[in-house]
Amino acid sequence: MPDELPIVRAPKLAADILRDLHAAEEELVGKAAVLTDGKAGTIDHVYLDDMHGLRLSIRGHDGRWPVSTIKFIL
Template identity: 60%
Template structure:
């Protein structure tokens, strides 16, 4: 069981890091949608998904074309 717990901890750690890096940043998606990232979700099918303030829906994080630098 320790291996499973280690993997689960690693996944949750990466998820938390992704939230820290992306939430609140201005982004432009590959479909031209632009705005500020509101939330990040972990999806069984698509992996990480984001929502953008003022836009209905959730997009795969892989569709981010440009992101506001730090």
């Protein structure tokens, strides 16, 4: 694949990103989680952030946190 033009690879890369986002949603949404800052609750939504990667929202808490801040998933 190194000899492919970037424009040809773009649709495949985009499809791979969306597939991985969907897999993360299926795995995380609805699960109880504890974040490293002590916030806890049910994961409500998973977002794709172009600067930080995957972020998630916790039901009952304002904001979006990087998935790297998940300490435990119950």
